[in-house]
Amino acid sequence: MENVIALLKEANTKLNTADHLAYVTYSVVKESKLLLATVENLYSALTLVMEALLQYDRYYKRISYVPIDFQGKYDMFKRISMKYNLDRMAIASILDIKGLIDLHKKSSMVFTRDQKLVIAGHGFSVMKTLNIDSVKRYIEQAKPLIIKINKILQPNANDRRFA
Numbered sequence: 001m002e003n004v005i006a007l008l009k010e011a012n013t014k015l016n017t018a019d020h021l022a023y024v025t026y027s028v029v030k031e032s033k034l035l036l037a038t039v040e041n042l043y044s045a046l047t048l049v050m051e052a053l054l055q056y057d058r059y060y061k062r063i064s065y066v067p068i069d070f071q072g073k074y075d076m077f078k079r080i081s082m083k084y085n086l087d088r089m090a091i092a093s094i095l096d097i098k099g100l101i102d103l104h105k106k107s108s109m110v111f112t113r114d115q116k117l118v119i120a121g122h123g124f125s126v127m128k129t130l131n132i133d134s135v136k137r138y139i140e141q142a143k144p145l146i147i148k149i150n151k152i153l154q155p156n157a158n159d160r161r162f163a
Contacts, residue, residue, distance in 0.1 A: 039101065
């Protein structure tokens with residue numbers, strides 16, 4: 001159970017970093033490369049909270065194993081999220097963010113245009129743009145999901161096992 005709490009704390013730290021980058025640092029610096037760093041922190045927060053919930057369910061023997069690969073984890077997380085009544089839009093945004101991160105890793109070119117970060121795939125066949133509004137939208141979708149999972153996973157304050 002300590003592993004679940006550690007994952008949750010790290011996810012909260014990554015979310016706070018993404019939030020600070022988007023709402024404070026970006027407004028001062030206006031550097032579009034910060035958008036990518038913000039999305040990467042948000043993606044880390046979402047994957048950590050997803051892992052924490054899966055580990056929590058495994059700890060209580062609701063699931064028999066936690067998959068190793070991202071797609072397996074995502075599919076299992078999506079399946080068990082119905083039990084916890086988690087927001088489907090926020091869960092779907094995890095795939096959008098992963099798509100952006102993967103495109104950036106494989107991209108042949110990344111450039112800035114009009115305060116937007118443009119990520120171009122090979123041969124410019126796929127192009128995605130990031131602006132501060134889309135990044136803030138991702139954060140606003142992810143925040144309630146992470147807060148709700150925090151409430152599910154936080155140990156009871158009266159339970160001495162976690163003191």
